[in-house]
Amino acid sequence: MESQFAKYKAIGDLIVSQGQDFVLSLIILVVGLIVIKILTKLFRQMIGKFIFRPQMASTVSNIFFVILLLIVVASALEQAGMATIVIRRILIVIGLAVVGLIAVFRPLIPTLPFKVGNTVKFGDLLGKVEATTILNTRIRTFDGKTVFVPNSKILNEFVINYHFTDTRRIKVDVGIRYDQDILKAKQVLETIMIEDPRVLLKPARPTVYVLNMADNCVKLGGRCWVDNLKYWTTRCELIEKTKLRFDQEGIIIAFPQLDVHHFHGDVSPEFPGEEI
């Protein structure tokens, strides 16, 4: 009973002598965390103007956050009465442990097949990766929606990363009527692609193929390569120019149609075996 009383008395003495320091250290910790959050946000906005690669900007601001966090934690512990040398040792041990854990388990952690800023598609979702966390990925679709996708779902899906390669091939398919000049149409389509500054000569020069002799048209296929980031606008503009230039050159684009031939009883069939 006496020993219990002595214990309570010791705690009481500690609170009287060190209580103020504990409260102060707690305040430093709470206020410090709030200030860190604000400063990191400001820092992120500021470096966003100088560093244009989102991944690098994110890494730099994370490092900034960790440094500030260490300073705040060290200050709080020092205020609580812990010796500076002890704080340093604890932080070094924690740092080494984290680095060691990451080095050991990094190969076992599944990585996402994209980086922040990449344009990706999985399932029906197409958009730009804005941020990734351990649990989910934030995607901004091109019509302005923000979608949070669980990483587990991404890892189980086919993912198309449009930034993985520098270049991408454009297909400009157009069907012309059977009575049109194929060679002229091929030449016009090839010229449209070649004269566009965005169309590249490598990995392959622009080419036009006769793809198919379909039910109602001869199908031509223009193929050319462009920078991945210019794919969409170049494709749309090449299609626009193809329609306009074909009109100017008098090349008639085919449309789906069905010719019905009606024979009267007194007319003999045009082809042997044809029923009247």
Added chain:
Amino acid sequence: MKVNEALKVIDDGWVRKPKGFRVHFQKQVDSEWVTEYAPGEKEKALDSDVVAWRLAWKLSEARKSDKSENDDGDLVNIYIVDDLGHPIKYYASNQFEVFNRREI
């Protein structure tokens, strides 16, 4: 002649691939006509003639005036030039076109 050499001849002589496009226009400043470009000559040129012609058309619509006398800020003789400063044909008509044409 090797195929590579033949391809080089074709690249140089068949269809010229412009390196960029600018909108050319003349602007009245202090009763004098000044030739300017958008984007400016020190800025990076546009890589799309479609975008350049669209910009030219919007500029001409924005500064279109029925008045016979000229005002400061008027933009006239608007057309597209390539990286060498040569006018290019309007892709929609395959003709050389000038928006807000005015004899100066």
